[in-house]
Amino acid sequence: MAQEEGGSLPEVRARVGTAHGIPDLAQKLHFYDRWAPDYDQDVAALQYRAPHLAVDCLTQALPGLPHSALILDVACGTGLVAAELRARGFHQLHGVDGSPGMLEQARAPGLYQHLSLCTLGQEPLPSPEGTFDAVLIVGALSDGQVPCNAIPELLRVTKPGGLVCLTTRTNSSNLQYKEALEATLDRLEQAGAWERLVACWLPPSWRWYPASLPRMASSPALSTCTENGR
Secondary structure, three states, X not given: OOOOOXXXXXXXXXXXXXXXXXXXXXXHHHHHHHHHHHHHHHHHHOOOOHHHHHHHHHHHHOOOOOOOOEEEEEOOOOOHHHHHHHHOOOOEEEEEEOXXXXXXXXXXXXXXXXXXXXXXXOEOOOOOXXXXXXXXXXXXXXXXXXXXXXXXXXXXOEEEEEEEEEEEEOOHHHHHHHHHHHHHHHHHHHOOOEEEEEEEEOOOOOOOXXXXXXXXXXXXXXXXXXXXXX
16 A cells, blocks of 8 residues: 555545545454555645644643653554654653554654554453553544444543543534534533543644545544543
């Protein structure tokens, strides 16, 4: 699947649309394995800002988070979130992803202290209860990816008083998932499991992807930080 340097933007858009349109999990993970060597180049062409914005949200929600905080990056992909965290001085980073190919790319720069193969929603996270000061999941909470019923698993591995930061898309193809996700978050908050601290919306002039992207049309995106109330 290697893309020649300077590959066309429509090809990159189509590739992202294909990834989100694969219903079978095994086929989807295989697609990500093959895409992994070109992934960073492709999302850079699409001006993908979610990792930067999620880390902004995290640091705004808890500005006193020490650089020694233990942070889990769920569905870490090639490590774009880790690069943002490292740039802010955080260095105790663990990552999990369901794609061996993505993990191979994430391992190369040495940004993570530990990486594990794990498909959230199909299996529990490979960490004991209350392990992490902060947990992030960026770019994986959408239709056909990580199910909403996996959210409590993020909470399980977060320390009491820790932070969970997540992103989702608000374009029309993801509205049903977004409504289900918000309902899940509301139920957890009403149960006293956590408290929503920050909800950041991208201004209309900011875009994750250029217009006309199949299945991921340009739209505002939601980034939320919640505090574990256990």
